[in-house]
Structures are given as C-alpha cells and as structure tokens.
Amino acid sequence: MLKKRIIPCLDIQDGRTVKGINFEGIRDAGDPIELAKRYVDEGADELVFLDITATNDKRKTICSLVEKIAAEITIPFTVGGGISSLEDAQAVILSGADKVSINSAAIRRPELIQEISNRFGKQCVVVAVDIKQIDDEWFVFSNGGKRATGIKALDWCQKIADFGAGEILLTSMNNDGTKAGFALEITHQISQLVSIPVIASGGAGSIQDFEQLFTQTGASAGLAASIFHYREINLQTLKNELKTSQIPIR
Numbered sequence: 001m002l003k004k005r006i007i008p009c010l011d012i013q014d015g016r017t018v019k020g021i022n023f024e025g026i027r028d029a030g031d032p033i034e035l036a037k038r039y040v041d042e043g044a045d046e047l048v049f050l051d052i053t054a055t056n057d058k059r060k061t062i063c064s065l066v067e068k069i070a071a072e073i074t075i076p077f078t079v080g081g082g083i084s085s086l087e088d089a090q091a092v093i094l095s096g097a098d099k100v101s102i103n104s105a106a107i108r109r110p111e112l113i114q115e116i117s118n119r120f121g122k123q124c125v126v127v128a129v130d131i132k133q134i135d136d137e138w139f140v141f142s143n144g145g146k147r148a149t150g151i152k153a154l155d156w157c158q159k160i161a162d163f164g165a166g167e168i169l170l171t172s173m174n175n176d177g178t179k180a181g182f183a184l185e186i187t188h189q190i191s192q193l194v195s196i197p198v199i200a201s202g203g204a205g206s207i208q209d210f211e212q213l214f215t216q217t218g219a220s221a222g223l224a225a226s227i228f229h230y231r232e233i234n235l236q237t238l239k240n241e242l243k244t245s246q247i248p249i250r
Helices: 032-042 063-070 086-094 104-108 111-120 153-162 184-193 207-216 235-244
Strands: 005-013 016-021 024-030 047-051 077-080 099-102 125-134 137-142 147-152 167-172 198-201 221-224
Touching: 005 032, 005 198, 005 235, 016 032, 024 032, 032 047, 032 063, 032 235, 047 063, 063 077, 063 086, 077 125, 086 099, 086 111, 099 104, 099 111, 104 111, 104 137, 104 147, 111 125, 125 153, 137 153, 147 153, 153 167, 153 184, 167 184, 184 198, 184 207, 207 221, 207 235
Parallel strands: 005 047, 005 221, 047 077, 077 099, 099 125, 125 167, 167 198, 198 221
Antiparallel strands: 005 016, 016 024, 125 137, 137 147
8 A cells, every 4th residue: 555645735925835725815924935844854755846826816826935945845735826837837846846737727728737747747737626514515616716617626636637637636625624533435426536646735723633534434545734833733643643544555
C-alpha cells in the first residue's frame, strides 16, 4: 500500500496566508514564507499554495511569492490560482513549483489538462475540484466556489482522470473550515471511481478526522490549513499518532 501524505495548504490573498469557513469569512493566518519553512521543519510531505483570488481578479498567480517560497523549502510544491494556459503553467513551474493546480480553467477547457500533462508530465498536473452537496447530490463549483457549474462531482472527476490529470485535489465546500471532519462518503466514492490519487480537503479538525479519512476512504493524502496554521495540531504529532494507529504514513 502506498504511504499516506499529510499536506498543509497556504491559501494566499494579497501576499498573506488566509483562511475562511465554507469559502467565506476570510481572516489572516500569517506570513506564507515563515509558515512554509515551519511545515518543512515539522515534517510535511508536500505543500500546496493556492492564490485564491487570482481567477476572480482575472490575473495571474503571484510568481514572485512562489519563487521566494520555493527557495526556502525542500518538499514537493504545488501551486494554483489563475492558471489558465500552458504558458501560465510554465511560468509557475519556472518559478519553482513541482506541480500546478488548475480548477476553473479546466472546467472551461478540459483540453488544458492534457496539454500540461503532455508538456510537463502527468505527475505535474493536479486538478482542484471544489464541490458542494445540494439535495443529496454533489456538484462542482468554479471561480473560488462562487459559481455553480451544474456538473456532478463524480462525472467531472472521471472526466479529468480521462484527460490526463495526475491527481485530484478534492475540497468539500460544506466541510471547509468547519473542523467537523472530512466528507468521507463522497471522498470514498471518488477515490474508488478513479485510478489516480485523491487528496482530500475540507473539514480537518482532529487527529481522529485523519484516521477516519485513511481508514474509511481510498484518499492518498489529507490536506488541511487552519489546524496547522494556528498550531491546533502539530504535524509531527499527527504523523506519529497515525503511525501508532497502523496507518502507513510517509
């Protein structure tokens, strides 16, 4: 069995790390460079950087900040936000990212997944999927969770896997920031449906939430933000506890 990964996420707005609840009520969470360095020291397996307002502001990802963070860390680094072309992906990779995360642009033109995969390798392409449960059905949202697409989550995840995505970053908008646990059922369904790794995001609030994620779904990684930013859970303590529970952790 592949070992599970623990991934902190830096949501970036105006050059600062921020965090909200259900994609609303954004508040400051610290300096992204200092947080990135801390997570490397604490044993994070990877780091995700999402420029959360780039798409709605109709601008590119802040590559200067990506460069500064990449210079300070030694773990795989995924960058997303405002990437809408092969040229955008290349700029982010040249700035130091190991992987690019695309979301709204992939919904508008799924061929972009294939183009980035063909140029840089499948392992470089993470497709972020923001989903919300409405009347017992999960639907995909774009533009930082602000625009309903009407696309069913299972259909979209199958499609992006077919188009050459290397990983899916699955965020439940219902669970995001609530610390009430991951959306286990839909995460399980999607991880069973596709043959590529699924990173689960949204709702982590305790060590037990990660234990449930890895024992009740096929997710290959758990991503969280505020519990790490505000030191509610220490990364190394989390990994040690998971190993004690016989969960294979890197």
